[in-house]
Amino acid sequence: MATNASGFFTAPTVPSQRRKIQHSIRIFGSGFPFPEGISKRVFCSSTFEGAEKHVGASASESRSPKLVSKGCKLIGCGSAVPSLKISNDDLAKVVDTNDEWISVRTGIRNRRVISGKESLTTLAVEAAHKALEMAQVDVDDVDLILVCTSTPDDVFGCAPKVQKALGCARNPLAYDITAACSGFILGLVSAYCHIKAGGFKNVLVIGADALSRIVDWTDRGTCILFGDAAGAVLIQACDGEDDGLLSFDVHSDGEGYRHLNAALKENETDDELGSNGSVLGFPPRQASYSCLQMNGKEVFRFAVRVVPQSIEYSLAKAGLPASSIDWLLLHQANQRILDAVSTRLQIPSEQVISNLANYGNTSAGSIPLALDEAVRSGKVKPGHTIAAAGFGAGLTWASTIFRWG
Template sequence: MANASGFFTPTMRISSSININRSGFRCPVVISKRIRCSGTSQGVESFSPPESRAQRLVNKGCKLIGCGSAVPNLQISNDDLAKIVDTNDEWISARTGIRNRRILTGNESLTGLAVEAAQKALEMAEVKPDDVDLILLCTSTPEDLFGGAPQIQKALGCKGNPLAFDITAACSGFVLGLVSASCYIRGGGFKNVLVIGADSLSRYVDWTDRGTCILFGDGAGAVLVQACDSEEDGLFGFDLHSDGDGNRHLNAGIKESTTTEALGTTNGSALGFPPNRSSFSCIKMNGTEVFRFAVSVVPQTIEASLSKAGLNRSDIDWLLLHQANQRIIDGVATRLEVPKDRVISNLAKYGNTSAASIPLALDEAVRSGKVKKGQTIATAGFGAGLTWGSAILRWG
């Protein structure tokens, strides 16, 4: 039976395990019967055991109670870009809606931005770092090959050494992080999960390619997702997908250097060992194909999430999409019949900040008073992979 949160909760049947799938949570439970062999006709006894851990988790929900964001100091305008590549402000703004972006320079770091955003989210939520159970860093551009989340955990001063790890799903990363947080809360008993979206795609941009260099900026955003009773549940439904065949339209693959010397042995030279040093290439994108992909799949995934949540388009207070291109945002809003005054967009100020774009826009909307506690938000991410997904959630 569907409850007010849009997830399916048990009536009389309880299963010994919690089934979590990509369409949401369906949590049926089976109350067991103990058979007692006493040699009499009274040998079978049915009873209700003490509340199990699984039963407690079935009744758990999750809610977003804090948010924060941070951006680099350096602002690069369209006019600034026009000095280094053949473009102009009118051309960029008309095709993308972007007028400025922030770029990491000097002593700034992506980790520093992520920590700042996380601290603000914790302060709003009134949660101490020591009470954080899990940190999920959604990024495709960590500052360490082995991931950046543990460094954020260290910088925040989480003395309990909570688990911290990276999620790599490009511009869909933050939505995947939200869903992952809810799974840990519902299925693992976690209480406070910090979800951070942070990316510095400017480090992987070819600044001579006017098709891509105009799009990307750097930034970080974070939310604190907290366990709550099912009646307060704030994640109503979700829908997640990927299609590796679309990788050819948007990627930044490995490129090999040719400077590494082979070992001074016959076997080493024959085997090509050691391998050449590698680095990631600049972002390569077929903008037309990515645009077609986004305007097609985003309305579909939001409709799917609404259906799984048992909600209608009219139940949406705000539409918050990954900030990639204003024409995509406007097109999806039109398809879903969401009025412009209920669409959140800060793309003009920051450009495409990948996994940071949704929490960055959410934080600004919350702190400005636009998004209020109890309002319903339809959000969706889409991008490299190709990956896409959506979630219907309530703020506060």
């Protein structure tokens, strides 16, 4: 299938496949206007050839999607953080800094760091269980698990490990989304597309990162900013009139890669490879990822420029004025960024959700972690409209307007 600029799936153009499909379903209530000339029909099939041969699942147990849903809503959330808390004073013992220097420039006072038997998987699973419990959805009713992370426990991906640890008996699809601090919002976009065009009913979107693993703890310009955490939401298919994901705006600019990255580098060795007549340069040298590298000033300028604009685009797509926003929920990177964006959008500070003082920048985990705390504290109530945005490595940025509950 192809997609248009808004992320919608257009009808396939393969005649041999189209003849095999008997039903087509129109999608409405999307929150996006369809460009003229773009088909609004999405074709789907409830069965797949050979599906009955899938290991561990009979035809009656198959979780293959059967219907295209009209809308989707966020009905549950959860979060988890490591037990080890590192304060600014603790950091001052290992790097040349102090509490006042950090808090004045960033708003951060504490952060959590994975230790002992904790892992990114255990945090993600704990957050997911809490989201399922709030949503009152059984783990075996989950059709898809998206784990948004740039620091998985395994380079091949974290989502299947999360699926196994959750105990999903029906083997739902699970895969990772790597987009750093924009990851969770892009996870919502992916869930939206899977539900709208794929017929999935219950999708777990988990944002989880452990940037403590790739931070240079001797560099006071970066190590003061980051912490580890996981947050999750359960997104469920619903009727069009209850649609809670109202619009999205998504972008990337690879030109900004140089300002924020953790690049793969070859390890330096004394002995040259390729002796005994083998091809020069083979076998290749072993490689590993460098510590996180960031140009803080450039990232700050980037964020305060693109984030308000992106939220304004999302509001326009949803057909809503800025005054309709109950809460502004941004990636928790720096309090100065939160203040600058809210000022640009003319949103009062009391309507800005902020918890970075306690956790620092937790990358893909920051938005769902802050949302979960706001929901459980009673700040965010069912029916509230939230403007959310993520921004960071790539450089990538994305925003969405959604209604909670």
